[in-house]
Amino acid sequence: MDRIGEADDRNPRRGASRKGRPTLRDVARELGVSAQTVSNAFRRPDQLSPALRSEVLRTARRLGYGGPDPAAKSLRGGRAGALGVLYNDRLSHAFDDPAFMLFLRGLTAAVEQAGLSLLLIPAESPGSVDSDARQMHDEASRGTRRPGAAADRPFAALRTAVVDGIVVYSLPDDDPLYATAASRNRPLVLVDSPRDRSFARVTIDDEAAARAAAEHLIGLGHRQLGVIALELTARRRFGPVEAERIAAATNAMTAARLSGYAAAARAAGLAPESVTVVETEANTEPEGERAARMLLGGDARPTALLAMSDRLAVGAIAAARELGLDIPGDVSVVGFDNVPASASTTPPLTTVDQQHEAKGRQAGECLLAALHDGDAADDSGTAAATAGAELPARLVVRGSTGPSPRSR
Amino acid sequence: MDRIGEADDRNPRRGASRKGRPTLRDVARELGVSAQTVSNAFRRPDQLSPALRSEVLRTARRLGYGGPDPAAKSLRGGRAGALGVLYNDRLSHAFDDPAFMLFLRGLTAAVEQAGLSLLLIPAESPGSVDSDARQMHDEASRGTRRPGAAADRPFAALRTAVVDGIVVYSLPDDDPLYATAASRNRPLVLVDSPRDRSFARVTIDDEAAARAAAEHLIGLGHRQLGVIALELTARRRFGPVEAERIAAATNAMTAARLSGYAAAARAAGLAPESVTVVETEANTEPEGERAARMLLGGDARPTALLAMSDRLAVGAIAAARELGLDIPGDVSVVGFDNVPASASTTPPLTTVDQQHEAKGRQAGECLLAALHDGDAADDSGTAAATAGAELPARLVVRGSTGPSPRSR
DNA sequence: TTGAAAGCGCTACCAT
DNA sequence: ATGGTAGCGCTTTCAA
Numbered sequence: 001m002d003r004i005g006e007a008d009d010r011n012p013r014r015g016a017s018r019k020g021r022p023t024l025r026d027v028a029r030e031l032g033v034s035a036q037t038v039s040n041a042f043r044r045p046d047q048l049s050p051a052l053r054s055e056v057l058r059t060a061r062r063l064g065y066g067g068p069d070p071a072a073k074s075l076r077g078g079r080a081g082a083l084g085v086l087y088n089d090r091l092s093h094a095f096d097d098p099a100f101m102l103f104l105r106g107l108t109a110a111v112e113q114a115g116l117s118l119l120l121i122p123a124e125s126p127g128s129v130d131s132d133a134r135q136m137h138d139e140a141s142r143g144t145r146r147p148g149a150a151a152d153r154p155f156a157a158l159r160t161a162v163v164d165g166i167v168v169y170s171l172p173d174d175d176p177l178y179a180t181a182a183s184r185n186r187p188l189v190l191v192d193s194p195r196d197r198s199f200a201r202v203t204i205d206d207e208a209a210a211r212a213a214a215e216h217l218i219g220l221g222h223r224q225l226g227v228i229a230l231e232l233t234a235r236r237r238f239g240p241v242e243a244e245r246i247a248a249a250t251n252a253m254t255a256a257r258l259s260g261y262a263a264a265a266r267a268a269g270l271a272p273e274s275v276t277v278v279e280t281e282a283n284t285e286p287e288g289e290r291a292a293r294m295l296l297g298g299d300a301r302p303t304a305l306l307a308m309s310d311r312l313a314v315g316a317i318a319a320a321r322e323l324g325l326d327i328p329g330d331v332s333v334v335g336f337d338n339v340p341a342s343a344s345t346t347p348p349l350t351t352v353d354q355q356h357e358a359k360g361r362q363a364g365e366c367l368l369a370a371l372h373d374g375d376a377a378d379d380s381g382t383a384a385a386t387a388g389a390e391l392p393a394r395l396v397v398r399g400s401t402g403p404s405p406r407s408r
Numbered sequence: 409m410d411r412i413g414e415a416d417d418r419n420p421r422r423g424a425s426r427k428g429r430p431t432l433r434d435v436a437r438e439l440g441v442s443a444q445t446v447s448n449a450f451r452r453p454d455q456l457s458p459a460l461r462s463e464v465l466r467t468a469r470r471l472g473y474g475g476p477d478p479a480a481k482s483l484r485g486g487r488a489g490a491l492g493v494l495y496n497d498r499l500s501h502a503f504d505d506p507a508f509m510l511f512l513r514g515l516t517a518a519v520e521q522a523g524l525s526l527l528l529i530p531a532e533s534p535g536s537v538d539s540d541a542r543q544m545h546d547e548a549s550r551g552t553r554r555p556g557a558a559a560d561r562p563f564a565a566l567r568t569a570v571v572d573g574i575v576v577y578s579l580p581d582d583d584p585l586y587a588t589a590a591s592r593n594r595p596l597v598l599v600d601s602p603r604d605r606s607f608a609r610v611t612i613d614d615e616a617a618a619r620a621a622a623e624h625l626i627g628l629g630h631r632q633l634g635v636i637a638l639e640l641t642a643r644r645r646f647g648p649v650e651a652e653r654i655a656a657a658t659n660a661m662t663a664a665r666l667s668g669y670a671a672a673a674r675a676a677g678l679a680p681e682s683v684t685v686v687e688t689e690a691n692t693e694p695e696g697e698r699a700a701r702m703l704l705g706g707d708a709r710p711t712a713l714l715a716m717s718d719r720l721a722v723g724a725i726a727a728a729r730e731l732g733l734d735i736p737g738d739v740s741v742v743g744f745d746n747v748p749a750s751a752s753t754t755p756p757l758t759t760v761d762q763q764h765e766a767k768g769r770q771a772g773e774c775l776l777a778a779l780h781d782g783d784a785a786d787d788s789g790t791a792a793a794t795a796g797a798e799l800p801a802r803l804v805v806r807g808s809t810g811p812s813p814r815s816r
Numbered sequence: 817t818t819g820a821a822a823g824c825g826c827t828a829c830c831a832t
Numbered sequence: 833a834t835g836g837t838a839g840c841g842c843t844t845t846c847a848a
Contacts, residue, residue: 023824025825033834034834034836035826035827035836036828036834037833040833040834043827047834049833052833064593066591066592066593067591067592068826069824070488070567070568070570070571071482071486071488071570071825072824072825073568073825074482074570074826074840075477075480075483075840076840077826077840078479080478080570091520091526092513092514092516092517095510095512095513095516096513102503105503108499108503109499112498112499112500112530116530117528117565117569119526120526120528121525122523122524124520156489157489157523159478160476160482160489161490161525162479162482162488162570183469185429432842432843442818442819443819443820443842444820444843444844445819447843460817479841480824480841480842481841481842481843483824483825483841484842484843484844485824485843
């Protein structure tokens, strides 16, 4: 940069320092008081006479001083006054995800209670398309073989976010985004996905919940189940999933659910082949439709589908319908999440209810607690890692599931 | 300067500076390189040899250094990497507001495109109930009679938010929150409400839109109209509104709509008394119901209701139904916003469509442009205040409006 | 390429 | 109640 003037050393014309914006010291100088006094006028009204205070405030306004600079205050004070949230997709997609919206509402309630702001941190670097940055990164770290390195290029927004702590929402363990967040040395709360003992975790018992869903279907006589799965690893990929990839799953939530489905099948004496899994690339209705079409189009057509989200389930219902199949007459469908809309689909969706809003509130409270501990434990050394919480989940049976056509 | 031994008081045990967290200098010292080099290793890979770079990164990790501190970077660099959003109510209520959610989605898209984060700033100070802080403030500034002062106590979150600019969503001109935001000396974009020439503004032509809605009803033969209004001033208050309060309205959006309704009535030769206005305290269904009950319970019962939001309209429909009135047989109802749900109410809602998502995107782009200008115009003096945008709106006629029962 | 120095704007601490 | 001083951790000059 070849700016010339800028360091306009000579002309303190209006008491403004070089950058154009006046500073607290400018106001102090103008008034012939100390900087401290001006600072107090803004944040400690009881530390100076009301008369002086209003004099200071008036001068500040006259000079166009907008109050203490937040960045400086934050540097000095060591706290940002904000919590970050990291979502597993573009933020603008996040607003299509009803479960996340509920989560965010709960989180917001907890966070605003504490007078903090909430920072939505975009996952992608500017200009790069969705998975690009992640794949680049993926390959980079494969090359150098540094697990959890992630101190490379991307994710600038995450690395420069001025926050006191971060809520990590549903990220696979091997997502470089997660490694980057962890490397920030701030408290984290992990929601649903990575299972890292050093951070608080808020979840449900995904394995048990999934098992309950599968047991429900098996109890109805179904013997051939199709699973529409969320991503198994950070590297998203659409298609049928074999045992090998399942074993290598890095998305703890997905893995736990698959394990629950399998456990139910095993307990009922079903062969491993009676559960077929198709992985989706995104949690959207079209992806659910695509996966369902694949499952229902193959041989050994399942009589029931277990979707890992209500959105996927809705897509599955659409696919079944397009194939001329009746629900639940020909195919039963179970969702996951119990988002509000799932009560009013046709037929209403049998699904696993979880309390998204409570999850958000819990996550917020965990993070706040961690911040608090961090303050207290300053030099006591031991940062009492808050345990986190496991919230209840339960199967809600509605009209989208019924007896297996083959067992009748 | 009388620094002694680099503040290295006595125990440089693990190369960590006092606060517990290691700093960039600690890493540099450990490695015997300059701080500059470490900094470059993180953000300017091309400025040093790959070998050294990975050495630095490795050491950083070993020491537990989490990368450049965002607050310091932000202070030094003068940019925050985030845009703030200010909503006219508790943030947790914001998630019940479908129009705002759409807005936020659009805003997010624009903002993440630029690689910035989005900061949701809570309006209330911790612990104080909704309107308390505002009323306190209201009275305070009434006392000293400083219009737009607001350099007082509350709104700490807003004043300490580390942001490059702020989107102000639908705030009355006299809301102290707005004055506080304006005093921050950062670019603002005003959405829907305050009309301050010095900031960019994104809106629709509220007056024309409201007028179109009223004309539609008048065209159907309605001669007695009830208006369910949003807040007229920062000081919210439920109840009937007289001409005096209308004249004193400080919420530009509300005022414009009332003006549009009145203009339509006047143009049709209706007496001023044929338009009755009830103001609500919040944009919620129950408030709409409450207002409608008041309007429909009085004498000179209106045959049509003009609600300033779809949520209010939905409440109005409920109220009418409870009073045993048929819609649109006995009463017609018009909403405002055309949120997705309004197409599937019973009956489907006649409403004013506006493009909330586009509004959000526009707001984001205006703010980004303002930031850009600000950089460029640094010393050119003239911050070319971006004009903003006026988006289209149009009436969508559905089943909730029909001919006046009296004109048949 | 690398090193040294000078702050960005603020507030906690020490004095008075 | 008020004034001085020393950094918070970083990056951007300048010089080598």
